[in-house]
Amino acid sequence: MSNKLMQAKRLHGSRRRKTFGSSYLPDAVGFFKRLQRVLPNRSFAWLAIVPLAVLIVGAWGLAASAQEEAAALTPEDVQAVLDNIWILVASILVIFMNAGFGMLETGFCRQKNAVNILSKNLLVFALATLAFWAVGFSLMFGAAGGGFLGFGGWFLSSTDPATYGLDGGTLTISVFFLFQAAFAGTAATIVSGAVAERIKFIDFVIFSIVLTAIVYPISGHWVWGGGMLSEIGFLGGAGFSDFAGSTVVHSAGGWAALMGAAILGPRIGKYQDGQPSALPGHNMSIATLGCLILWIGWFGFNPGSQLAADSAVPYIAVTTNLAAAAGGVAATVTSWTLSGKPDLSMIINGILAGLVAITAGCAGASFLGAVVIGLIGGVLVVFSVYFFDSIQIDDPVGAVSVHLVNGIWGTLAVGLFDMENGLFYGAGPTQLLAQIMGILTVGLWVVVCSTIVWSILKATLSLRVTPEEELMGLDIGEHGMEAYSGFIKESSSMPSSTSAGVGS
Known part of the structure; x- marks a missing residue:
């Protein structure tokens, strides 16, 4: 194989690595540059708005769905x-x-x-x-x-509100x-x-x-x-x-x-x-x-x-x-x-x-x-x-x-x-x-x-x-334990004061 053919293959491989290698940012930039050359002037600016438009449409749909669900609730349900x-x-x-x-x-x-x-x-x-x-x-x-005495629904077993007078x-x-x-x-x-x-x-x-x-x-x-x-x-x-x-x-x-x-x-x-x-x-x-x-x-x-x-x-x-x-x-x-x-x-x-x-x-x-x-x-x-x-x-x-x-x-x-x-x-x-x-x-x-x-x-x-x-x-x-272990205990179980207190 001639030297010129080998150099061409090495150059081709280098370009492939730059295009499809592990660095995604250069790949993305290159993709958008090529896309900009293909599309008319200012098309790239419009393309950047596409994700925002998708987000707006999705949010609009969710809001409409929530509004329909809210409309289905009666005032009694909300209360x-x-x-x-x-x-x-x-x-x-x-x-x-x-x-x-x-x-x-x-x-x-x-x-x-x-x-x-x-x-x-x-x-x-x-x-x-x-x-x-x-x-x-x-x-x-x-x-x-x-x-005089309630009865029924033991162990909270009933799912009927009337069982407990809640109907x-x-x-x-x-x-x-x-x-x-x-x-x-x-x-x-x-x-x-x-x-x-x-x-x-x-x-x-x-x-x-x-x-x-x-x-x-x-x-x-x-x-x-x-x-x-x-x-x-x-x-x-x-x-x-x-x-x-x-x-x-x-x-x-x-x-x-x-x-x-x-x-x-x-x-x-x-x-x-x-x-x-x-x-x-x-x-x-x-x-x-x-x-x-x-x-x-x-x-x-x-x-x-x-x-x-x-x-x-x-x-x-x-x-x-x-x-x-x-x-x-x-x-x-x-x-x-x-x-x-x-x-x-x-x-x-x-x-x-x-x-x-x-x-x-x-x-x-x-x-x-x-x-x-x-x-x-x-x-x-x-x-x-x-x-x-x-x-x-x-x-x-x-x-x-x-x-x-x-x-x-x-x-x-x-x-x-x-x-x-x-x-x-x-x-x-x-x-x-x-x-x-x-x-x-x-x-x-x-x-x-x-x-x-x-x-x-x-x-x-x-x-x-x-x-x-x-x-x-x-x-x-x-x-078999103390609440204040390590602290000085009271010296006597008998009162040290005769002032009135709770329960005294």
Whole structure:
């Protein structure tokens, strides 16, 4: 082969490598240069617009498709979507309240029991969810039952909304269950604070399961039974009104807490020579943060009970906030007057008292009425704490005073301050009488059931830890661990101060 032929082949191979090699950018540039020579002048500029044109056409098609789908939705469909999204958000807010309860209770109690309290508050929602899913939801909302007991759709097995009384509304079964399960968990968490620092972990677990699976759902059915149609329950049908649960949730949990605290007896060192001694909480910063979390969570608790995304939701949020603020101010002034100092623990419980008190009537009270309800609640909680101490009911966090006393007050307040049916608005005593009947009925049911369960647990599992475990702390005795490992422990289990505090 001649030298000229070999040089020609090498040149040809070099050009092939430049054209079809691994570098795509020179290939693309060369392609467009050749295309520009072939096409008329300025054709290359038009060619560059082709991808943009394809993108515009595609986007136009997608927009047209979306517009057709939106046109196919009726206003009722849009409202149903909004309702379910709002109740989902409200459910998350109520579930988040478990963090508030845990921090509040832990801060108000001593550091040697912190792990035990945190464990109870974390586990109780898990227990409540499963117990309510298996049994409680059907007992509370099963439409196959009557006015006294719900029935049907166990284990959330039915896909028919009518099974749970939801055929008259927009909510799906799933979101309605989640919202109600959060309420059931709240009722059980109330009990935790009143029996803190001396109850066995297993006894509390068993009681929580019974409360959320049977006791709470049955009394709840009497008021809210039938899902969207609360008049199916015999109390609801008789005119009893409890919009978001001052009695159904808070008083029920409060009655159970009161009986538990009474049967357990006071903590060691709480009462000396017949006089109460303070057992100060170890972290008021955490307790204060817990209060604020609960305050925020209540905007899911009360407005969410509207069970719809409508104009009533912001109104309910405002009445809720006004009552909480008024309760905190009233408790501050009251405790300051009685003890000479503005007690932080009373400020916290005053805010919670206002929230509990407005829960029953948040949708029907005026703004001024909400403030008055909260003010009275804030005063009541301070005197209630002192009263229960005087009869030696040891409640470390003031749960009975906040939830039971103000749950009763808030339920009565509906009969007084409701703008349609309240006595103060010229409607007569009918609503007030219905409220009294509901309070007594639910209270009797929960007291009897709780007393039976607590007594059985005391007779079989002894209910209370040993004195040695109580003095050492339940973190070590019940869990074998410390919340603040490596930090200096308190030098004595006995109080170092005699100032009044929550539950003291």
